[in-house]
Amino acid sequence: MSYIPHFYPVILAGGSGTRLWPRSRKGHPKQFLRFNGERTLLQESYARVDPLAPPDHVYVVTNHRFLEQVHQQLPAVPPSNLLGEPIGRNTAPAIGWAAVVLQQRDPDAVMAVLTADHIISKVDAFRRALRAAVDVANEGRIVTLGIEPTEPATGYGYIERGKPLGTWHGFPVYELVRFTEKPDRATAEAFLRTGRYSWNSGMFIWRVDRVLEEIRQHLPALYEGLMRVGQALGTPDERAILEEVWPTLPNTSIDFGIMEHVQEGAVIPVDIGWNDVGSWEAVYEELPKDGEGNAVEGQAVLIDVHNSLVLSDGRLVSVVGLSDIVVVETEDAILICPRERAQDVRRVVQALKDRGWEDYL
Known part of the structure; x- marks a missing residue:
C-alpha cells in the first residue's frame, strides 16, 4: 500500500477519559491504556495510518504533560511533530494549531483529524475510506466519516446526508446537509427513521487552506490567535508566544465552531467496526x-x-x-x-x- 501524497494524519490525544475511571487518570488517561491487545489506543491509532503516511507526516496534539508518554509510545514520530498544548482549549484550537503548522510545511497538505481513543476493527475499510476522503477533500470539500448508526444513541452528534456526489474508491459520498450535536432520544429516533443520518465519528479530512478559511470566517478570534502563533513558528519566541496566546483562544469544539456552519461539506458513510470507547x-x-x-x-x-x-x-x-x-x-x-x-x-x-x-x- 503506497503513501498518499501530501497526506498528514493528525491524532488528537489530549482527552482526560473521565468515564473510564479508575483506570483512566489525569496523569495517564485512556489513550495510553491497552484494551484487548498489546498496543495502547494511541499506538493502534498510529498503526492504522502507518501504511498511508510516513512517520514524519504524522502529528499528535496533546497536553504538554503527556508529551513524554506520547514519545515513548510512538518513538517513530519525530518529537517536533508532537504538539503540546499549554492547557486544554477543546478541539478547534488544537486542530487549528496543527493546520497552521502544516500549512507552513506544505501548502498542499491534506489533513486527517483522527482521535487517539477509538477502536476500529475493520482497518482495511478505514484505510480505503481515508483514501476516498482525501480525493474528495482535494476537490475543495470539508469531509467527515459518518458511522452507520445501530441505535438511537444520544451520546453522539448526527450528520444528515443529502444528494449523492459520486463514488470514490468504492465509497458513495454525499452532500453534508446538517450537523446536529447530541440530540434527545425522540429526536435520535426520528433521525434513524429517515435513513439519512450517520453518527459523527469526530474524524475529518480537509485541505489545510480550506479549514483555515473556515476558521477565519466562523471563528475570527481563533484565527487571529492562530496567525500570531504561526508567525512565531521556527523563531526563538515560538513557545513563549504560544503560551501567551493559547489561554486567550476560544474554548470551542470543531463540531460547534465549524462543522455546524460548513456549506460545502461531504459525508462518507462507513462501516469500519467503530467504537469510541467512551464508557x-x-x-x-x-x-x-x-x-x-x-x-x-x-x-x-x-x-x-x-x-x-x-x-x-x-x-x-x-x-x-x-x-x-x-x-x-x-x-x-x-x-x-x-x-x-x-x-x-x-x-x-x-x-x-x-x-x-x-x-x-
Missing part, C-alpha cells in the same frame, strides 16, 4: 466473553455471575450472584456499578474533585 459499557462490548457473557481480565472468581465486566489489575476479585455489572479494580481504587449506569462514572470523578481527593484523579 465501561463500550469496553465490555469490545472484550471477548465467556459462556456466561462475562468479560474478565485478571484474577477473578465468578459464581452465578452473568453479562458483567470484571477487570483486576492485581488483587483477586470475587463476585457472587450478580448480573450486568461493572467491577474495575486498581491499586488504589475500585469501581462497582450497573452496566447501564456506566456513563455516570464521570460523576464519581466530579465528586472526587469536589472533595479535594486529587490523589485519586
Whole structure:
C-alpha cells in the first residue's frame, strides 16, 4: 500500500477519559491504556495510518504533560511533530494549531483529524475510506466519516446526508446537509427513521487552506490567535508566544465552531467496526466473553455471575450472584456499578474533585 501524497494524519490525544475511571487518570488517561491487545489506543491509532503516511507526516496534539508518554509510545514520530498544548482549549484550537503548522510545511497538505481513543476493527475499510476522503477533500470539500448508526444513541452528534456526489474508491459520498450535536432520544429516533443520518465519528479530512478559511470566517478570534502563533513558528519566541496566546483562544469544539456552519461539506458513510470507547459499557462490548457473557481480565472468581465486566489489575476479585455489572479494580481504587449506569462514572470523578481527593484523579 503506497503513501498518499501530501497526506498528514493528525491524532488528537489530549482527552482526560473521565468515564473510564479508575483506570483512566489525569496523569495517564485512556489513550495510553491497552484494551484487548498489546498496543495502547494511541499506538493502534498510529498503526492504522502507518501504511498511508510516513512517520514524519504524522502529528499528535496533546497536553504538554503527556508529551513524554506520547514519545515513548510512538518513538517513530519525530518529537517536533508532537504538539503540546499549554492547557486544554477543546478541539478547534488544537486542530487549528496543527493546520497552521502544516500549512507552513506544505501548502498542499491534506489533513486527517483522527482521535487517539477509538477502536476500529475493520482497518482495511478505514484505510480505503481515508483514501476516498482525501480525493474528495482535494476537490475543495470539508469531509467527515459518518458511522452507520445501530441505535438511537444520544451520546453522539448526527450528520444528515443529502444528494449523492459520486463514488470514490468504492465509497458513495454525499452532500453534508446538517450537523446536529447530541440530540434527545425522540429526536435520535426520528433521525434513524429517515435513513439519512450517520453518527459523527469526530474524524475529518480537509485541505489545510480550506479549514483555515473556515476558521477565519466562523471563528475570527481563533484565527487571529492562530496567525500570531504561526508567525512565531521556527523563531526563538515560538513557545513563549504560544503560551501567551493559547489561554486567550476560544474554548470551542470543531463540531460547534465549524462543522455546524460548513456549506460545502461531504459525508462518507462507513462501516469500519467503530467504537469510541467512551464508557465501561463500550469496553465490555469490545472484550471477548465467556459462556456466561462475562468479560474478565485478571484474577477473578465468578459464581452465578452473568453479562458483567470484571477487570483486576492485581488483587483477586470475587463476585457472587450478580448480573450486568461493572467491577474495575486498581491499586488504589475500585469501581462497582450497573452496566447501564456506566456513563455516570464521570460523576464519581466530579465528586472526587469536589472533595479535594486529587490523589485519586
